[in-house]
Amino acid sequence: MVSNLMTNIKFEKIDSVNNPNSIHGIYPYRGKISAIDVEQVIRQLPRKGILLDPFCGSGTIVYEAQKRDIKAIGVELNPLAVDIARAKIYLDSKANVIKEAEQIIKKAKAIKQFKKMPQQALRHFHFETAEEIMRVAKFFNEMSDYLKAVFYGSVALAARGCNGYKWTSSTVGKDINPKIKIDFYKKFIYKTKKHFHPVEHNGSEIFFHDARKLTEILPRNSIDYVFTSPPYFDCLNYTAYYAKIIYTIFGQDRLRIKNSLIQNYSAYIDDMKTVLDELNAVCKKGALIIFVVGDKKVHGKTINGGQFFKKISPFERCRIVEREYTGSSSQIFDKLNKTKRKEQIIIWAK
Numbered sequence: 001m002v003s004n005l006m007t008n009i010k011f012e013k014i015d016s017v018n019n020p021n022s023i024h025g026i027y028p029y030r031g032k033i034s035a036i037d038v039e040q041v042i043r044q045l046p047r048k049g050i051l052l053d054p055f056c057g058s059g060t061i062v063y064e065a066q067k068r069d070i071k072a073i074g075v076e077l078n079p080l081a082v083d084i085a086r087a088k089i090y091l092d093s094k095a096n097v098i099k100e101a102e103q104i105i106k107k108a109k110a111i112k113q114f115k116k117m118p119q120q121a122l123r124h125f126h127f128e129t130a131e132e133i134m135r136v137a138k139f140f141n142e143m144s145d146y147l148k149a150v151f152y153g154s155v156a157l158a159a160r161g162c163n164g165y166k167w168t169s170s171t172v173g174k175d176i177n178p179k180i181k182i183d184f185y186k187k188f189i190y191k192t193k194k195h196f197h198p199v200e201h202n203g204s205e206i207f208f209h210d211a212r213k214l215t216e217i218l219p220r221n222s223i224d225y226v227f228t229s230p231p232y233f234d235c236l237n238y239t240a241y242y243a244k245i246i247y248t249i250f251g252q253d254r255l256r257i258k259n260s261l262i263q264n265y266s267a268y269i270d271d272m273k274t275v276l277d278e279l280n281a282v283c284k285k286g287a288l289i290i291f292v293v294g295d296k297k298v299h300g301k302t303i304n305g306g307q308f309f310k311k312i313s314p315f316e317r318c319r320i321v322e323r324e325y326t327g328s329s330s331q332i333f334d335k336l337n338k339t340k341r342k343e344q345i346i347i348w349a350k
Contacts (some may be wrong), residue, residue, distance in 0.1 A: 005288055008046050011321050013344050024150050026195040027153040028170045029058040030243070033292060034231040038064045041227060041290065045070060049224030052282070054211035054275060057238075059085025061205065061227055067199040073223075074206045075214065077261055079252075080152065080243055085206045087149030091198040097146055101192040104143065105185045108135035120269045121248040123175060125162045125182075128338040132184035133158065137249060147192065154187045155249070156242040161187070172241045210260075212271060214278040223282050226289040229270065231262045233305045236262070273312050280314045280350065287347040289315060306344030315348035 024035045042064050045051070049070070056074030058081050065072035066089055076082050085256040091097075115138070116122075117130040125133070133155060140151060160167045161182035167173040209217050231238070239247065241257040247254040262271045279289060293305035306320040322344045 002153045005044070006317065006319050006349055009041070009290075010062065010349065012040055012324060013115075023063065023088050023195050023197040024058070024060055025153075025251070026149050027058065028156055028242060029081060029084060030170055030216065030234050030238055031243060032058050033059050033060050035064055037292075038227075039104065042068050042070065045225055045227075045288075050222065051225040051227055052218070052223045052279075053228045054214060054279065055228045055230045056206065057229075058083050059088045059206060061229075062089040062204055063199065066202055066204045069200075069202055071202055072204045073218070074204075075209050075211050075217070077207065077208070077210050078238055079208065080246060081238070082206060082208045083145065084149040084152065085345060086145040087147075089199075089204050089206065090145045091196070091200060091201075092146070094193075094196045094198070095216075098142065098189070098194055100147060100188055101150070104136060104139050105188065107139060108132070108185070111135060111138060115137045118248050118251070121245050124159045124172070124245060126179035128290060129158050129162055129179075129184050133249070136184065136188060136307075140250075146196070150188060150191045150195070151257060152242075152246055153191050153195070154184060155246055157187050157191065158182045158184050159242065159245060165210050172245070200230045208317040212274045212278065214275075214282050219265065220281050221284050223279075224284055224287055226279055226283065226287065226291075227288070230275070233268075233294055233303070233308070235263050235265045235268060253267055269312060272309070276309075276313050276315075278279065283350045285350055287350045289346075289350065291346040291348075292343060293346065294343040304344065306346050309346050313346075313348060315350055317349040319347045321345045321347075 022035055024032070031055045038061050047068065051065045051070050051072040053072065056076045058061050059074055062072040062074040062085060062091050074085050076085060085297050114134050117134050123129050129281050136151065140148065143151065159172070162179045163176040164180055207217055237258065238261060244254055247257070262268065283289065289307055293309055295305055296303045306322065310320065312320055322342060
């Protein structure tokens with residue numbers, strides 16, 4: 001079965017990797033794998049078995065697996081991403097989440113005291129929008145998993161709007177003045193309705209944990225499939241841009257969070273070796289392991305991501321598929337720099 005999957009699993013070229021009207025558009029998480037891409041892999045896997053995404057980010061793979069009724073486990077160390085991932089798999093009814101959002105807004109409008117937005121974040125917003133955000137933020141810990149992600153996404157959308165929508169959906173640009181007043185309450189309700197696409201919960205789970213320590217939370221020889229897009233080979237900063245604004249609003253130590261992630265290129269090889277060894281421990285014999293990676297340029301030299309991971313992997317049976325892709329949020333930069341995006345899909349069998 002595994003040999004057949006290694007040989008026959010297909011990775012078709014995708015004209016566009018964007019799908020903003022799905023639940024995955026709830027927040028512009030940096031570097032997230034395309035749900036369209038994920039779905040074409042997930043549909044080729046047998047429903048029987050447990051799938052692990054050790055770098056689940058905002059939960060795209062876990063959600064798409066659950067949609068196909070494959071039990072999935074996501075592991076992630078970025079707290080913001082964990083909240084978003086949990087939002088996708090633990091969902092109430094649409095009527096209930098809308099009612100919840102309306103009740104929170106009602107309470108937010110009525111309160112007399114609330115924290116002021118820190119100046120580092122305030123500079124991105126119209127002062128009235130900032131006040132509405134902080135009023136709603138007062139009730140953040142009372143929110144369901146889904147509304148927490150809605151709040152994050154609404155903050156990002158409001159920041160774009162206050163700056164005349166000159167920023168992209170995934171990057172924070174130069175502050176535009178004067179700021180435009182954006183009704184945060186309306187954005188909050190809008191996103192609550194727009195991104196609600198529930199699937200029946202099947203026992204899938206999201207763990208706030210370190211992929212370098214998988215054996216602390218998962219039994220050995222318990223995983224049938226691994227499917228993941230590991231932290232970018234060029235160590236993309238997952239705590240920057242809109243995440244930085246949100247961490248600032250909540251007074252979280254962004255640098256501490258950043259340093260806990262696999263972000264440091266000098267330690268990248270050792271960190272990934274550790275993760276692969278942990279995967280080897282928790283996977284069953286015959287398990288299929290799929291990594292979606294990419295190239296990296298160092299001092300003008302291109303390092304092939306597929307070959308990089310092949311060299312440090314403990315798995316002997318390996319197949320690598322390379323392809324170019326378009327339609328990403330980076331396409332404007334590719335056009336300017338006359339570059340093409342290349343990625344490799346590595347398929348191992350234990």
